[in-house]
Amino acid sequence: MDGKQDDIENIGDDHLDSEKKYKMIAENVSVFYDDVEAVKNVTMKFKERSVTSLIGPSGCGKTTFLRCLNRMHDMTKNARVQGRILLDGEDLYAKDKDPIYHRRKVGMVFQKPNPFPTMSIYDNVAAGLRLNGVKDRRILDEIVEDSLKMAYVWDEVKNNLKKPAIELSGGQQQRLCIARALAIQPEVLLMDEPASALDPIATQKIEETITELAREFTIIIVTHNMQQAVRVSDYTAFMYLGDLIEFNETKKIFTQPKNELTSKYVKGQFG
Amino acid sequence: MMSSSQKRAEYRLLFKQNVGGRLVVDKIMMGIVFGCVIAAVIPLGSILIEVFKNGISAISIEFLTQVPGAIGSGEGGIGPAIQGTLIIIGMSSMIGVPIGVMSGIFLAEFGDNRLGRTVRFFNDVFMEFPSIVLGIFAFLVIVLVLGHFSLWAGAFALSLIMFPIVARTTEESLKMVPMTYREAGIALGLKKWVITFRIVLSAAKSGMITGILLSVGRIGGETAPLIMTVLGSSQFFSGVDSPMDALPLRIWRMSLLPYDSAQMQGWGAALVLIIIILAINITVRYYFAKKSKKGNILSKLMGMRKK
Ligand SMILES: Nc1ncnc2c1ncn2[C@@H]1O[C@H](COP(=O)(O)OP(=O)(O)O)[C@@H](O)[C@H]1O
Ligand SMILES: [Mg+2]
Numbered sequence: 418m419d420g421k422q423d424d425i426e427n428i429g430d431d432h433l434d435s436e437k438k439y440k441m442i443a444e445n446v447s448v449f450y451d452d453v454e455a456v457k458n459v460t461m462k463f464k465e466r467s468v469t470s471l472i473g474p475s476g477c478g479k480t481t482f483l484r485c486l487n488r489m490h491d492m493t494k495n496a497r498v499q500g501r502i503l504l505d506g507e508d509l510y511a512k513d514k515d516p517i518y519h520r521r522k523v524g525m526v527f528q529k530p531n532p533f534p535t536m537s538i539y540d541n542v543a544a545g546l547r548l549n550g551v552k553d554r555r556i557l558d559e560i561v562e563d564s565l566k567m568a569y570v571w572d573e574v575k576n577n578l579k580k581p582a583i584e585l586s587g588g589q590q591q592r593l594c595i596a597r598a599l600a601i602q603p604e605v606l607l608m609d610e611p612a613s614a615l616d617p618i619a620t621q622k623i624e625e626t627i628t629e630l631a632r633e634f635t636i637i638i639v640t641h642n643m644q645q646a647v648r649v650s651d652y653t654a655f656m657y658l659g660d661l662i663e664f665n666e667t668k669k670i671f672t673q674p675k676n677e678l679t680s681k682y683v684k685g686q687f688g
Numbered sequence: 689m690m691s692s693s694q695k696r697a698e699y700r701l702l703f704k705q706n707v708g709g710r711l712v713v714d715k716i717m718m719g720i721v722f723g724c725v726i727a728a729v730i731p732l733g734s735i736l737i738e739v740f741k742n743g744i745s746a747i748s749i750e751f752l753t754q755v756p757g758a759i760g761s762g763e764g765g766i767g768p769a770i771q772g773t774l775i776i777i778g779m780s781s782m783i784g785v786p787i788g789v790m791s792g793i794f795l796a797e798f799g800d801n802r803l804g805r806t807v808r809f810f811n812d813v814f815m816e817f818p819s820i821v822l823g824i825f826a827f828l829v830i831v832l833v834l835g836h837f838s839l840w841a842g843a844f845a846l847s848l849i850m851f852p853i854v855a856r857t858t859e860e861s862l863k864m865v866p867m868t869y870r871e872a873g874i875a876l877g878l879k880k881w882v883i884t885f886r887i888v889l890s891a892a893k894s895g896m897i898t899g900i901l902l903s904v905g906r907i908g909g910e911t912a913p914l915i916m917t918v919l920g921s922s923q924f925f926s927g928v929d930s931p932m933d934a935l936p937l938r939i940w941r942m943s944l945l946p947y948d949s950a951q952m953q954g955w956g957a958a959l960v961l962i963i964i965i966l967a968i969n970i971t972v973r974y975y976f977a978k979k980s981k982k983g984n985i986l987s988k989l990m991g992m993r994k995k
Contacts, residue, residue, distance in 0.1 A: 487875060494800070517877045525875035531868040535890045545876035548886055594872070601876055 440465040440635040441486065441605060446500035448481050448490065455481045457659040458500070463605075463652075468627060468636040470646035470667065473656035474688035479639040480528075482656070483607050486637065487523040488516040504605070521549070524598030526608040530590035532582035532597070539578040541593055545601040560600050568596035569626045588619025595626060606630065608638040612645065624649050643683060647671055655679045739958050746956025756922045756938075762949025766957045768924050769938035772839075773908065773964065775925060776918065776934055779843035780907055784850030785900055791851065792858025792896075797884050799859070808859075815852040822848045823913030831917060837931040842918035846907040853906065857899020861892035897976060901969050908965045911936040935961040 441463040448456040456478040463469055471479045481496075488509060490496040502509040509519050532541045540547075542561045551557060561578070565571040570592035574585070582593055591611055598606060608627070612620040627636060627649045640646050646653050647667060654664040655678070663670060663679040674680040682688050704710060750765055757764025795808055826845035831837055865888045873883035889896075914920075919931040920941065935957050942954035 489871065489874065492871070492874060517879065520875065521877035523875075525871075527868060527871065527875075529868060531866075531872050533869060533872065533887055533891070535893070544887075545878070548873075548876070548878050548882050597872070598875065 438465055439463060440505065441637075442501075442503040443482075443485070444501040444503070446482065446485055446498065446502060448478070448485060448499070449497045450481075450493075451495045455659055456485070459656075459661040461654060461661065461664055463635055463637060465635055466631060466633065467652060468631045468638065468650040469652040469654060470650035471637065471639045471654050471656060472641070472643060472646050473662075473682070475641065477656045478659045479656055480609055483609055483637065483639055486605070486607055487520050487525055489525070491516060521601055522603055523605045523607060524601060524603035526591070526595050526598050526606070526611045528610045529614055530587055530594050532585075532590050532593050534581075534583050536582055537579045538574050538582050538585070538593060541582045542596050542600050545597060549601065560602075561596075564596040564600040565593075567599050567626075567630065568592045569622055569629070570596060586619070588615045588622060591615060591619070591623060592626065595623070599630075603634070605635045605637070608636065610639050610641060613641065620645075641688075643671070643685070655682060657682070736962070739955060739962060742952065742955035743957075743959030746952045747959065751953070751956055752960070755924065760945065760947040760950060762947070762953070766933075766935065766938050766953070766960065768921060768933040769935045769957060770960060770964070771925055772918065772921075772932040772934040773936075773961065775839060775928075775932065776842050776846060776914075777904060777908055777968070779839065779928070780846035780850055781900075781904065783843060784847035784903065784907075785854055787847070788851035788854025788900075788903070789858050789896065791855035792862065793884060793889075795855065795859040796862035797880075797888075811852045811855050814848070815856060819845075819849055819910050820912040820916075823916040826913065827916040834929075836929075837917060837919035839918055839928045839930065839932045842914050842932070842934070843928075845913040845917045846910060849907050849910065849913070850903040853903040854896075854899055857902065858892070858896050861895030861899065862888055864895060865891045893976065897972060901972060904968055905965050908961065908968075909936055911940050915940075935964070 439462045443459060443461045446456060446459045447454060459482060461469075471483065473479055481490075484490050485498050485502060486509075488498075490498050498510065504519055504522060507514070507519075509516075533544060536544060539561055542564050543557050546557060546560060551560075562571065562575075565574060570589055573589055574580070574593070582590065585593060591614075595606075595608075595611070611627075612623045615623065624645060627638065630636060631649075631651075638650065650667045652665065653667040653670040655662045655670060655674075655676075657678055663674060663676045665675075670679060671683050674683060748765075752765060752770065753767045754765035755768055756766065791807065791811065795804055795811070798804065799808060823845050825848070826841045830841040830844055834841075862884075869887055869891060870883055873887050878887075914934050914937050918934060918937070920937040921931045921933045923933075925932065939954050939957045939961065942950045942957065945951065
């Protein structure tokens with residue numbers, strides 16, 4: 418795709434206030450499933466305290482790319498990641514660092530709400546802390562409340578924190594999962610179509626949450642909903658068949674895309 | 689070219705048209721399923737009724753607590769056999785359950801390789817072994833080596849029956865736990881073993897408990913391996929190193945005797961054995977139902993999950 422590389426270089430040079438620094442940088446990242454290249458030589462930089470949307474038709478590699486950013490592919494037997502990913506300047510895939518060290522800085526919210534089924538609401542949020550060794554009840558209480566508030570679900574659950582998490586509605590479960598991810602005090606938040614299984618009201622709540630969180634976190638969100646990308650994100654990346662086609666300020670991607678494909682996609686002409 | 693609505697109408701005509709006939713087939717299938725259930729329940733139910741009818745008259749405080757009387761006298765009881773069965777189930781579980789659970793965890797979480805496949809294969813072979821072969825094995829390596837029959841040998845033999853069952857059901861239950869929970873754990877920066885033991889295991893608990901109870905039920909009724917290991921006895925417990933009685937042994941001995949009174953006692957012992965196994969099942973399920981506060985206890989007892 419011609420001009421692709423230019424768009425990427427532009428980021429940080431023209432459009433962005435240079436005060437913010439890059440939280441995460443992906444350099445020439447390719448991902449293979451066996452021999453199939455699902456993400457092809459993608460280079461992207463993510464500014465601190467910004468929201469970046471990944472958009473593109475189904476199967477273009479959005480999820481696959483997102484899962485590189487916290488080494489989730491380590492779990493997938495047939496997946497192989499190439500290239501470099503830097504978090505605060507440190508190589509995520511460095512051999513001498515346990516991936517757990519980085520994962521604690523990177524929270525993840527999945528497409529389908531997945532609260533731990535045998536745990537209460539409280540225990541779900543506290544899980545990441547407890548199982549990482551935090552025992553002080555007072556601190557746990559504080560962080561649980563704080564996280565649930567940040568995820569905008571506190572008011573709905575504060576009176577029955579002991580209730581099993583799976584008895585919540587889908588939207589509440591997803592916000593609970595956001596709270597669970599926030600509880601380990603990450604600096605980056607990865608979200609894979611967090612609202613795709615939810616009704617419009619729950620979706621709106623999640624979007625409000627994201628906007629609010631962007632003041633503190635670096636958020637990277639996969640979405641197939643273009644209005645959502647417009648509403649929540651500062652930057653948008655359009656992917657197609659594993660390639661990063663265009664990456665720019667959200668406004669520019671949707672109003673004056675440089676690439677023909679991007680233009681067609683954001684107008685809803687394919688995908 | 690046909691319009692697409694014409695085409696769709698034609699597709700619809702390809703479906704079987706005979707709706708009434710299909711409803712009849714539906715009813716017949718239901719009937720067959722129902723019939724099979726009845727066919728399975730009738731013999732099971734009649735066995736239970738038979739055991740209950742014959743056994744209940746033998747049961748008394750004396751029967752449950754005394755050592756056996758003289759052969760054919762119809763006196764005495766099955767106290768040592770009850771005690772022996774409880775001890776043997778306890779000891780076998782203490783050996784078989786941890787080994788089985790650990791093997792199951794290994795197979796489910798780390799068994800996707802050559803070693804795992806080998807272990808799984810031998811585990812399955814082991815599960816199919818006739819129990820008498822395991823009895824002979826325990827006889828050779830424990831009874832003959834030590835020179836006497838013992839509870840240890842019996843517990844060893846029965847734990848060999850237990851652990852492959854527990855391993856397999858544990859593996860299956862763990863594999864049923866959706867990947868997404870493991871992924872959530874990884875994203876929280878948890879170590880693999882923490883995820884396995886604190887998240888996956890608790891989600892798989894109900895299936896694992898079913899497997900363990902199944903294996904307890906299975907060993908509770910084993911007779912052949914016990915003949916070659918604990919031998920049988922008419923005395924109460926005197927140490928894990930000595931022979932011991934057990935209900936299946938007692939039932940087997942008494943039912944072979946040509947006296948009506950002994951056979952009645954055999955029925956009584958059978959009833960006691962059934963009640964013990966049932967009681968273990970209910971207690972364990974009740975305990976775990978109460979521990980996990982969700983779902984009502986009845987549905988937990990039935991092994992169902994409330995959604
Ligand atoms: N575990 C896997 N093994 C093999 N191929 C996969 C796997 N996961 C995803 N893929 C393939 O990689 C491509 C990108 O998938 P994905 O990243 O899930 O797309 P998106 O999230 O953009 O819809 C698809 O063609 C998909 O079929
Ligand atoms: Mg996806």
